[in-house]
Ligand SMILES: [Zn+2]
């Protein structure tokens with residue numbers, strides 16, 4: 001089979017690999033239909049995760065058909081079409097019992113990281129019963145890919161952890177696929193003002209279409225000043241959706257007393273945390289990796305057309321062209337790329 005393989009910093013290639021086999025009775029083997037490239041994969045490519053083994057197949061998102069099931073899998077059978085959750089979880093450890101699936105003692109984020117992932121013709125998924133979701137007929141395969149990671153990440157780590165409430169003023173710093181997912185799912189909770197900050201005019205225009213009430217181009221104006229012009233007290237919820245010191249800094253400077261900073265971005269460097277300014281503000285600051293505990297609810301919301309998700313998908317490639325797809329996603333701004341779908 002074909003697979004996109006990691007060989008270290010700035011070194012990936014499409015290679016021929018053996019089709020995976022069932023290793024444990026809780027495994028399934030899935031024939032991939034569609035996968036995608038995540039911002040996290042770009043981070044891996046750029047060297048953010050030197051702990052990843054040479055030879056690892058990347059990818060933690062996608063949709064496929066179950067080809068083979070281990071003998072103790074109960075919820076799925078050969079031929080089922082499924083969404084592969086970016087988080088694998090056993091369902092029975094201490095963390096799983098608290099629905100902190102991202103910290104499962106025998107799972108968490110392992111696909112395309114600790115074990116071979118989804119950017120391939122086939123993938124082995126451990127703990128299948130707790131790590132896959134059936135797709136209703138009303139959701140197309142490519143929209144279903146968005147439910148592997150970006151929608152639950154935006155919803156759980158941005159919106160729910162940020163405690164977005166009716167009438168709130170919120171700011172989302174970063175209009176990438178996850179920032180857009182925050183924007184869409186925040187609207188379940190009826191915030192009155194949604195400010196999107198990014199440096200890319202195309203992304204800001206899309207954010208307006210998807211429900212942002214205000215957009216700020218941080219390449220043109222100071223986003224902190226611009227936000228205080230819109231809301232003189234600052235924002236109730238500041239959601240960091242990039243993962244760099246500059247965007248963290250915007251969030252810590254715009255949040256109002258009693259507010260929330262929800263960090264969603266994957267950081268590779270330390271930030272300057274201004275505790276000397278913030279200690280007095282009665283803030284809640286949250287961080288985290290998605291648990292995918294709200295994925296079943298999001299599947300129902302997507303199936304009933306609550307979102308206009310097709311606008312998030314900008315490019316399509318065949319798995320044989322995945323190296324080119326990485327190139328395009330790396331140059332997301334000039335290529336006007338948001339979410340790229342890869343057909344296996
Ligand atoms: Zn992802």
Ligand SMILES: [Zn+2]
Pocket residue numbers: 089090091092093094095096103104105106107
């Ligand atoms: Zn577990």
